[in-house]
Amino acid sequence: MTSHFNVPKRIALVLAIAAAVPAAHAAPPAARALAMQQAQGLLSANRAVLKADAEDVFEARDVAADRDGAEHVRFERRWRGMPVIGGDVVATSARGRFGAASLTLRSALRPTGEARLSKDDAAVEAGSRFRGRVDKVYSNQAVVYARGAAPVLAYEVILSGAQTDAHSGLVKYYVDAASGKVLDVQDLVQTAGAVGTGKSLYYGDLSIATDQKSATKFDLIDTTRGNGAVHDAQGKTVSDLFSILFLNGPVLTDADNVWGNNTTSDRNSVGVDIHYGVGATWDYYKNVHGRTGLSGDGKGIKSYAHTTFKTSTGAITGANAAYVALTNTMFYGDGDAARGFKPVVGIDVAGHEMTHGVTAKTAALAYSGDAGGLNESASDIFGTLVEFYANNANDPGDYRIGEMVRTEPGKALRDMYNQAADGKSFNCYPAGGFDPNLAAGGIHDPHYTSGVGNRFFYLLAEGAVVPAGSGLTPAQLVCNGDTAIAGIGRDKAGKIFYRALTTKFTSNTSYPQARTLTLQAAAELYGAGSPEHTAVARAWSGANVN
Structure with missing residues (x-):
């Protein structure tokens, strides 16, 4: 249940932009429309830079703006009416002047001949x-x-x-x-990767925003965060997408606005955990990166509690969570004790799944090859940062994904600093990268290839510092023997990765290209040659991305 790699060097045509640029933020609707219109005009004069054919048409779909006036407009590309997969581009301009184009398309040539298959x-x-x-x-x-x-x-x-x-x-x-x-x-179902995983269940008693319909009816809708709502999937499976989404399972309700009882005996308890995790993620993106909602449009997300998933044997389990980009919807399972999972409603799970939505609305990283690994890694990175941001004493921040939802103490879904401990994942980037067509066999499943990006981020934020209780040595944290890597802290590391994700990555970005683009982001935020800039390079090398 994943949305599922050797890709060439990126064609990145970037002109220098002033250093120390504040983090990009989503532009207001009127400013978005104007930025898209102006950028469209600039593209027509720079088609050679875009590897554009005479019949290429560009359609704007997203805008991010810096406080210094620079604008980053994302375009999808069509040729003779057909979408060009991997042809998307980010155009950066400032004060009406074209400054940069970020793309992975390597050729202005287009297909010749007719289709032989229907x-x-x-x-x-x-x-x-x-x-x-x-x-x-x-x-x-x-x-x-x-x-x-x-x-x-x-x-x-x-x-x-x-x-x-x-x-x-x-x-x-x-x-x-x-x-x-x-x-x-x-x-296309992007999950938390567990195959076989009010008065809240995990986080104690919480103050939550709800929607009062009458004196005896309250809905689990967050009126302070874009009216995001928690619905009841009523045990249906994500594979039955049509019955879930078009049946439109009911919003969780309560008669006295006291939700749950801190146990699973009340169906609303896990709804509170979901509501809390979604709210914490919303607040993190808004307060740290200036992004209001997944799309930056102030709209909340629909979440489904009490979802089930199918295992590889066809059995039904609640040991998972998922984001579905087609419908911009999140799903959470009730766990599976036989497989070692409690309800999959931890804060980092919500942050992980919602970040799939942010990625879908910005870079739209494909879910295979290197891009698939970066997609999953982005979700792990920001899910972790949301957990640190929430600062809940019941679930202290760490670099372990889903540790709250495991029944066995000490277990987690993934350890970002040593993901290969699961026997399937990669800590170090292999020669030749990851093949998109191996995703079907699970060999290059994005949940496994994300270990490269996760190790990079841990080294960037913390350095080659052994996590307490991990039993590792500094040499086991790096792929190149550089145990002297020093971290720059989570805040700076998160801002660098967010800027690269939202203003530079495109759908086909590879790990080596991500190295180049995060270096550009670090230079723009903190200056070329700064300690932060140098740390990005060393951290990527520590994950064998050179």
Whole structure:
């Protein structure tokens, strides 16, 4: 249940922008529209920089603005009406002057010839890789697939059906329109990675915002944070997306505005934990990065409590949580004692899942290859920072993901500083990177490849300092023997990564490209050659990203 890598050097064409730039923030609606219009005009004069064909059309979808006036506008690209997958670009300008373009597209060449496969043929090829029962072809469209060496005609096929051990029930495939080869596999249900995981359950008695409908009816809707609501999935599975979303499970309600009883015997207890985690994540992004809501538009998110998930054997479990970008919705399971999980409603889980939403609204990192690892790593990074930000005594901040939801003391879903301890993940970036087409077999599952980004961030924030109780040595924290790496602190590390994610990363960013772009972010925030800038380089090298 994941939204599921050797990619070339990034084509990053960047001009210097003044150092010590404050963190970017989402622009107000009127300013967004004006910035998009102005940036569109600037693109027409810089098409060579964008590797643009004469028939390329750019559509603006997001804006971030610096307080010094610089604007970062994200564009999707179409060619002859077809989406160009991997053709997205971030254009940076200041005071009406074009300053930078960040993109991964390597060629202005476009496909020649006609498609040999029909859309139905492509669906059949995708279905042969799905393995489980296919219930519906959710969508099927012609695209230009440009994540590889040269753009090719392809079909983007999204299938829904039975979950298997390789994927969830909602998977996207890119099928070469000439050869029928499956080029890329991406799972669209992005989970916390646990396969087999008021009066709150975990965080004690909390003061929470609710919505009063009458003297005896209160809804679990946060009127102070964009009207985000917690609904009841009533035990339905995420694989049954259509029945959950279109049935529109009811909002959790209460008669006296006293929610839960600190145990699972009251269904509202875990709803409080979810409500609290969503609120803490909202506050972190707003107060630290100036981002109000996942999209920066002030709108809250819909969350579902009491969701179930299917295991690789087809059994039903509550040991997971998930974000689904297609519907901008979050799902939380009630745990599974037999598999060692309590309800999956910890703060870092909420921060992790909501960050998938932030990533979807900004960089839109693909869920395979290096980009997939960066996608999951971003969620772990900011889920961790949300946990530190919340500063709840029942769940002190750490670099362990989901430790609150494990029944066995000392266990977690992932240790960011040593993710390879699970026997599946990578701590160090391998030569050649990660292959998008290996995601289906779980070999390059983004939950495993995220270990590279997670190790980088730990080293950047804390340095080669052994976490208490880990039993590690400094040499085991680095991939290159550099045990003298010094951290710059979580606040600076988080601001550097956020700036890179929201103003520089694009859908196909690789780990080596992320190194370059976070270095640019550090230079803009703290100055080229600053201790922070130097620390970014050493931390990436410590994860073998050079």
